Amino acid sequence: DGSESSAPQQAQVVAVHPAVEPLSYLLGTWRGQGEGGFPTINSFKYGEQLNFSHPGNKPVIAYSQKTWKLNSGEPMHAESGYWRPKPDGTIEVVIAQSTGLVEVQVKFNAPSCSTSYMFLKGTYDAEEKVVKLHSELVGNASKVREITRVFKLVNEELVYVVEMATSLNSLQPHLKASLTKL
Numbered sequence: 001d002g003s004e005s006s007a008p009q010q011a012q013v014v015a016v017h018p019a020v021e022p023l024s025y026l027l028g029t030w031r032g033q034g035e036g037g038f039p040t041i042n043s044f045k046y047g048e049q050l051n052f053s054h055p056g057n058k059p060v061i062a063y064s065q066k067t068w069k070l071n072s073g074e075p076m077h078a079e080s081g082y083w084r085p086k087p088d089g090t091i092e093v094v095i096a097q098s099t100g101l102v103e104v105q106v107k108f109n110a111p112s113c114s115t116s117y118m119f120l121k122g123t124y125d126a127e128e129k130v131v132k133l134h135s136e137l138v139g140n141a142s143k144v145r146e147i148t149r150v151f152k153l154v155n156e157e158l159v160y161v162v163e164m165a166t167s168l169n170s171l172q173p174h175l176k177a178s179l180t181k182l
């Protein structure tokens with residue numbers, strides 16, 4: 001009689017979970033440009049798209065990122081993961097970098113840019129709209145010792161800085177970018 005279809009229909013009613021509410025300003029798709037550098041490499045510019053989505057009534061935000069070379073559109077680094085904000089203002093983030101990264105490394109001859117997963121912890125401030133993360137664990141990285149990431153909403157733009165420490169260099173910027181919501 002069709003009554004069994006009511007459960008899946010109810011499941012489609014998506015509410016923002018209270019744990020995600022303080023970061024709901026992130027939800028959506030962002031696009032912009034960034035610059036990368038480090039003492040040991042040539043600086044470069046890139047295009048970037050970020051997506052933050054909240055698939056279902058769970059205390060988690062799904063995150064995905066892709067980047068490309070500004071002049072050619074050729075893909076660069078891509079990554080995805082989950083952000084788990086807690087009601088006490090702390091946040092945990094797990095990020096995996098795609099196997100695409102391996103292809104990118106080959107293309108750019110950059111086997112050193114080889115982090116493939118990371119676990120970050122930090123805090124968020126819903127008033128200031130800032131999220132600060134630092135690595136607890138960096139996996140499968142030959143050179144990376146530490147990573148910090150700060151995301152901040154400034155005049156409707158999402159601005160971030162990624163810093164890293166390697167075996168040779170202390171913690172300093174690798175990436176900065178500025179994105180607007182589509």
Ligand code: HEM
Binds near residue numbers: 174
């Ligand atoms: C180089 C890590 C994200 C593009 C590097 C290096 C490391 C690294 C360790 C080598 C530095 C050295 O040799 O001293 C990371 C980490 C990232 C990240 C941990 C994320 C948290 C990105 C992104 C892009 C990118 C998003 C592109 C938009 C590059 C490029 C190089 C590089 C082009 C230089 C390659 C070369 O000239 O040999 N990265 N990277 N990286 N990275 Fe990243």
